[in-house]
Amino acid sequence: MAAIRNLARFTERAKFLNKCYFASQNGIQRSFSTNGAVIGLSRETQALVKFGLISAATGVAVGAGYAYYRINETRKNIALEGTELNTVLLEHKPPITPSRKIAYSGDTTGLKLTLFQYQTCPFCCKVRAFLDYYGISYDIVEVDPVLRKEIGWSLYKKVPILLTQVESGYQPLNDSTMIVSLLASYLYDRSQKIEEFADYYPSIGMHDETGKFKYEIINKYFLMFNNQLPKNRTMDDIIEERKWRKWADDVFVHTLSPNVYRTLDESYKTFNWFSEIGKWEEYFPMWERLLIVNVGAMAMWLIGKRLKKRHRLKNDVRQSLYDEANYWLRGIKARGTIFMGGNKPDLSDLAIYGILKSIEGCDAFQDLKTHTNIGVWYNAMKEQVDAHSGSANLSR
Numbered sequence: 001m002a003a004i005r006n007l008a009r010f011t012e013r014a015k016f017l018n019k020c021y022f023a024s025q026n027g028i029q030r031s032f033s034t035n036g037a038v039i040g041l042s043r044e045t046q047a048l049v050k051f052g053l054i055s056a057a058t059g060v061a062v063g064a065g066y067a068y069y070r071i072n073e074t075r076k077n078i079a080l081e082g083t084e085l086n087t088v089l090l091e092h093k094p095p096i097t098p099s100r101k102i103a104y105s106g107d108t109t110g111l112k113l114t115l116f117q118y119q120t121c122p123f124c125c126k127v128r129a130f131l132d133y134y135g136i137s138y139d140i141v142e143v144d145p146v147l148r149k150e151i152g153w154s155l156y157k158k159v160p161i162l163l164t165q166v167e168s169g170y171q172p173l174n175d176s177t178m179i180v181s182l183l184a185s186y187l188y189d190r191s192q193k194i195e196e197f198a199d200y201y202p203s204i205g206m207h208d209e210t211g212k213f214k215y216e217i218i219n220k221y222f223l224m225f226n227n228q229l230p231k232n233r234t235m236d237d238i239i240e241e242r243k244w245r246k247w248a249d250d251v252f253v254h255t256l257s258p259n260v261y262r263t264l265d266e267s268y269k270t271f272n273w274f275s276e277i278g279k280w281e282e283y284f285p286m287w288e289r290l291l292i293v294n295v296g297a298m299a300m301w302l303i304g305k306r307l308k309k310r311h312r313l314k315n316d317v318r319q320s321l322y323d324e325a326n327y328w329l330r331g332i333k334a335r336g337t338i339f340m341g342g343n344k345p346d347l348s349d350l351a352i353y354g355i356l357k358s359i360e361g362c363d364a365f366q367d368l369k370t371h372t373n374i375g376v377w378y379n380a381m382k383e384q385v386d387a388h389s390g391s392a393n394l395s396r
């Protein structure tokens with residue numbers, strides 16, 4: 001996305017893509033179909049239109065190539081940004097108006113949260129699944145994935161970021177897993193403050209395999225209990241939950257991109273669904289939305305192939321998705337319950353559900369439902385989350 005942002009700046013200056021797209025009222029699909037557009041026009045106009053379309057296609061291809069290069073460069077570094085700043089408090093709330101508010105009347109937590117997110121980012125979906133399940137109210141700021149001006153106040157440049165109002169200011173929490181662990185710990189033990197819990201999730205600096213120095217949040221899968229385990233849970237349950245949450249982050253989430261961007265056509269469908277579900281038409285100017293969709297779809301299609309190799313997915317990437325989903329379902333079967341957490345979802349159920357929800361509108365998800373039994377568990381999860389069933393566990 002950083003690459004797309006850079007590219008956007010470049011294209012904004014060139015005003016190149018804009019003109020081409022504004023010429024096409026029907027938007028994205030039309031921009032790839034020359035036939036419909038040129039019929040009935042004079043030869044000169046036809047030539048001009050053709051030239052425009054070829055230029056646009058070349059622009060998108062060059063853009064995608066550039067985006068591909070830049071994303072690969074930036075993704076090496078972006079994970080490092082700002083993670084060491086977890087515990088830095090902001091004195092004032094960044095002056096950003098929420099895109100929308102999710103309010104649950106039964107919310108007794110008193111938490112004041114603002115989620116900076118992309119609607120279909122799997123990590124953001126994980127956090128929303130948690131908040132919705134527990135019926136915790138929150139404001140949403142939809143971040144423009146191109147310019148990302150809404151998180152300009154943060155050195156950490158990824159989403160989700162959860163801004164929590166605390167006594168002395170605003171505590172930003174970075175990283176979906178850390179956010180969930182911290183909030184879950186807080187819900188178990190409200191004698192401690194959010195900012196105190198934030199101190200339990202420190203960062204460490206280390207060198208990665210390429211020799212680059214980077215920061216990582218340690219213990220982000222750990223829940224903090226005040227000397228006693230939550231009701232009806234054993235230490236084994238907690239360890240098992242941690243194991244699956246880690247699998248969700250380290251393995252399962254990586255099967256998504258190569259699947260939803262498997263072909264150029266699928267990649268376009270996926271981006272159009274992102275646009276629809278993320279209400280990009282409402283939040284972003286048309287030129288920017290079309291830029292994200294076109295450049296994003298091309299770049300991610302190319303990147304998907306690299307990710308497939310990096311995460312050692314099978315040639316038929318769908319099979320890897322099915323295999324991992326079946327691995328998860330076997331895990332649940334071994335416990336003999338509806339959810340991994342028993343009769344109620346635990347944090348691993350919520351993580352896998354959130355991750356899958358991020359691709360709900362994609363062909364890959366439909367195929368997954370057809371070729372595995374994931375639908376039964378998924379629908380049961382949907383019921384639990386939509387009914388905010390976790391809120392009952394909060395009243396103690």
Ligand SMILES: N[C@@H](CCC(=O)N[C@@H](CS)C(=O)NCC(=O)O)C(=O)O
Nearest residue numbers: 001002121123158159160175176177
């Ligand atoms: N480990 C992080 C990963 C977050 C992440 O990679 N988010 C992506 C969006 S899906 C992101 O913001 N990438 C940077 C960008 O879009 O520029 C988490 O769990 O929150």
